Amino acid sequence: MKQPFKYFLLFVLAVLLNYVLAAQVTKVDAIGITVKDMNRSLPFYTDVLGFEKVSDEQVQGTSVEQLKALFGINIRVVRLKLGDEFIELTDYLTTGGRSIPEDQKSNDLSFQHIAIVVSDMELAYQQLRKHNVEHVSTSPQTLPKSIPEAEGIKAFYFHDPDGHNLELIFFPKGKGQAKWQDQNGKLFLGIDHTAIGVSNTNNSHRFYSTLLGIERKGESFNKGIEQEHLNNVQGASLHITGYRSPAGPGVEFLEYLKPGPRRLYPPHTRADDLWFWQTNMITSDAEKLYKQLKAAKYKFVSSKLIHQQQNGVHTKSFIVKDPDGHAVQITEYVNEK
Structure with a gap:
């Protein structure tokens, strides 16, 4: 291999590697759980399991509708902490999602x-x-x-x-x-x-x-x-x-x-269905990761990359489905260095 071409190839590989790595996840943040009644779920997690409430917010508007792919929603989101880790409970105040089937088993793919x-x-x-x-x-x-x-x-x-x-x-x-x-x-x-x-x-x-x-x-x-x-x-x-x-x-x-997977993840799942969990992850470049996942033909919940401004913080985020249908929310905090 001639030296100039060799160096050019190494340069291209380095650029591609940097492109991929720059867009990858830096942190798994809160695990999101959809609940039917916050006033019932919150005492369970705090009084029985020892979680501490960090924040309690109500969110509505076009941005969250596009993020969740649900029109006309008003959600209450409570962030809880246990040790160094977090969960987020989400209660859909204006819509009623479906309950978890009583016969759900651990080998269902929605598990x-x-x-x-x-x-x-x-x-x-x-x-x-x-x-x-x-x-x-x-x-x-x-x-x-x-x-x-x-x-x-x-x-x-x-x-x-x-x-x-x-x-x-x-x-x-x-x-x-x-x-x-x-x-x-x-x-x-x-x-x-x-x-x-x-x-x-x-x-x-x-x-x-x-x-x-x-x-x-x-x-x-x-x-x-x-x-x-x-x-x-x-x-x-x-x-x-x-x-x-x-x-x-x-x-x-x-x-x-x-015995193998029992049931597939329900194909028409909505974000307000109670079996809808979302694993929240942080990245340094949401747009690059969005494009990579689009190019790889993964399915999305969000209609597009969503820009949100809340409490002085600008975020870019989207929700994508993994190969079995589990939801992952990717977020970039634009204002944080």
Whole structure:
């Protein structure tokens, strides 16, 4: 290869690499959950699970209508914090979305949860029992030696008042992030990750890692009676893959190898349907990422890249669907350096 052409090719590759990296996700922010009645959901998350309210806002107008692809909406958004992580509860005041089906299972592709880290599983489980929380798991499960990547981890699935799936998780020493061993006398410590049902790990990897830039951290293959009772899926055998951006909670893929995905993500889902979660992510260049995802033929909720001005902050944002239909909101804070 002649030297001038070689240098030109390296220059082009460097420019393309910079173009991609500049547009990727820098942080997983709040996990968004759609609720039916804020006055019912808010006490559950604060009084039962120990979240603290950060903000409580009402939003309406053309920008949010275009972002959510719903006309005539007025939404109440409450931002809550647990440890270093955040969730956002959204109550649609002017429209009524559909409820989560009572027969939803953990291997439905609409499945999503947040994993709430606890310092003591038995005490946390007692707290849930005291408030008559609905079980998904038969009881808290301790994952066995046959799953070496997860050995000793304790977990329990349950429902919030709207039927959203939530998880309690306890990490023994040597498992999970080091910060989960720094308990400071608290029972509920933070959010380790949000988990989503996926039909094909490789397809989801391309979306979340290749395009969004979230780094793959590890995987495990989970099966056995403990896993079956945790997910409440008989014969469950899962390929679980963990991803993490430079900041915020992780994103975990749950691919059911057996018995396989039960139901697809509902194709005509609206943002006010209660099974609609959205994982909020921060980027330094929303427009570039919007164009890349458009070019890759992913489906969008938002009609276009949305500019919003609120409380003196200018944002650019859009909501896109991953390969299985889970919503991801990408936001750039223009005023922040």
